[in-house]
Amino acid sequence: MNGTASLVNSWNEWDPLREIVVGVADNACFEPREPGHRPQLRGKDGGAFPTGPKPPEMIDRANEQLAGLVSLLRSHGVTVRRPEAPRLAEPVRTPSFEVPHQYCVVCPRDVMITVGHEIVEAPMSRRARYFEYQAYRKLVYEYWNADPRAVWTVAPKPSMADSMYREGFWEWPLEKRHREMHASEFCVTQDEVVFDAADISRFGRDLLVQESMTTNRPGIRWLKRHLEPRGLRVHPVHFPLDFFPSHIDCTFVPLRPGLVLTNPDRPLRKGEKELFLRNDWELIDAPRPVSSDDEMPRFCQSSAWLSMNVLSVSPEKVVCEEAERPLQELLDRLGFEVLPLPFRDVFEYGGSLHCATWDVNREGSARDYFPRAEYRTLAEDPAAGL
Template sequence: MTLRLNSYDEWSPLREVILGSATNYISHERELSWDLFFHDHITRFYYPRVSTPDSSTRSVEQAPIKQRYIEELVEDLDGMAKALESLGVAVHRPLELDTSTAEISTLAWSAAVVPPLNVRDNTLVLGDEIIETPPMIRSRYFETQFLTPIFADYFRRGARWTVMPRPLMTDASFDPSYANSSQGGPTEPVKYPTPSPYDVGFEMMIDGAQCLRLGEDLIVNVSTENHKLGCDWLENHLAGRFRIHRVHRLSDSHIDSMVLALRPGTLLVRSPAVADYLPEALRKWDLIVPPPPKSNNFPTYDTDDLVLTSPFIDLNVLSVSPDTVLVNDACPELMNCLERHGFTVVPVRHRHRRIFGGGFHCFTLDTVREGGPENYLS
């Protein structure tokens, strides 16, 4: 039976979770919104870019994903579901993408559809409220609709259910300043958006995975004007219930492969330098900095395979309780490091995280944890 929605932090005992689906994942659609979102990674790990310096001629291309990778991801997700269930966690799965749903269209653009795999991204659960966040990738515009039956069930049980304003997402909606100023590989600046009759300037776009939940405090990564507008909305909407703390350009967008809270007083971070970006109260917490990942932790891919994440993706772990963590079984260095710090590690297979752009935290949306709106920063 589904419990009432209740999730305030990243570590309290987990009771219910939504786990994403990879069914009918076919390809990545390369266009402006996708290239901007994955800019830091595709400029370092993939060449060539498909776009040109004059974005009026910017093309849309499909980057096919090999069927073997998709089948193995589906297997790994099923294995993750079994691991969670063995720990007493109820696992909910979204609707699957039907093969007949090939494209979505709005006033301003059309895009292919991808399945609801990284369900953390487009939803923020804060206490008893579901907040659907405004997407940053066009192909994911309606992704939360795959979760509608689950959200409706929580709503019937008393949850609040809010949808943030949806962006028009013309080319002019995107702030390219981070992509244009960041260090990377072979890429071109994004300076000339294709005009549209629906241009309204920069719009709010922000993902739930840009937020670190700490009881009544929320750490939000802001790297673009789009993020700033989304954070402004969250501050207004949550006033009196949660405190917002902005960190600036900790990453391009998501922060859950940069920093995760494993329990009160303990952070898992990519490097000690992460602390410099955090609020002063968080700098007093213990930092676990695991050894750098080794190349043999990852599959070997062909030159035409599009790699979406850095090798640090496996820091994207999922806490089941303050002392139990799900970790990719391909990462013995990370597992040993966490065990030395007193955690029980549950190894789970996840092979193609760099192809699909997500780890265990990305693939899940925790809806019921035992914790409450505590103050962990005073």
């Protein structure tokens, strides 16, 4: 580090990438059944979802594709760091919950987020991911020790007791589920601070936070109280046609200043699009994924809209999953250099290219991309957006 440069510096999703963390599949387990999640097998024949460690050959395939991403990023001048996967197969017991084993450390984007010069550890929403932050602690200490400007914040850890989840949520009849989800009531209650970092999208001074299965209103309120005194603006957003919303980066993906890739099946709630329209942003629907939900990998718990889960290397370069030719063609027409990469074997670990990374350093500073924003902070209006 030289001069006034900061090692920890990332204000948005598109500025030129300088340093990033890419996950690893080592020691990964199948997601266990718990109050915050009910994993299901893909395909028409169904069957019981596996438990325990994933087979070595599955882990090897995922690691090979993760290594391909590392090589690609390094070939474009990006410094890449990797976490060390802890042992994940042992049971976890706390005073308020227990799970038979943990999950994986493939998706740092879910756990960690850089907001300017600050690293924030998310509290998380699922028991099997409660201790996932430990895989990144060594790296965080290195960044914090090396960069005197770096701020490190750990959000309050929730209890993940039974009372934090809605009893019977997974058995709700369809009519009740739709009614409750339209009111943004999901599997987590509103009693504790809960959010996954992947429900946040950064736009310089502004951050969008999706209220979802993995982020509740107290979680958004905590982010407002924490970030708004620093001059940032936190905007809650909702996608009411997504009945299982979880993580914003398969729904609303900024590609460069003035351009967002949107999900045609999941429009913004009425009134929330105006922030973008007033500030001359263009919202472009992504093409349909090449696979249907039924054709996704058998153990994948994400929707086929992982097709949208791209990673920006710069405002001109985007990494896209190799099979998603329609999306690659759209990005090419929009003037991007598209970097295709096979990544389908990573899907069953919780995400794709954006999910599997945590950018620590991008060039650029805190810019205001929404100068015509009508905005009231939580201090000015306690009900602001919530």
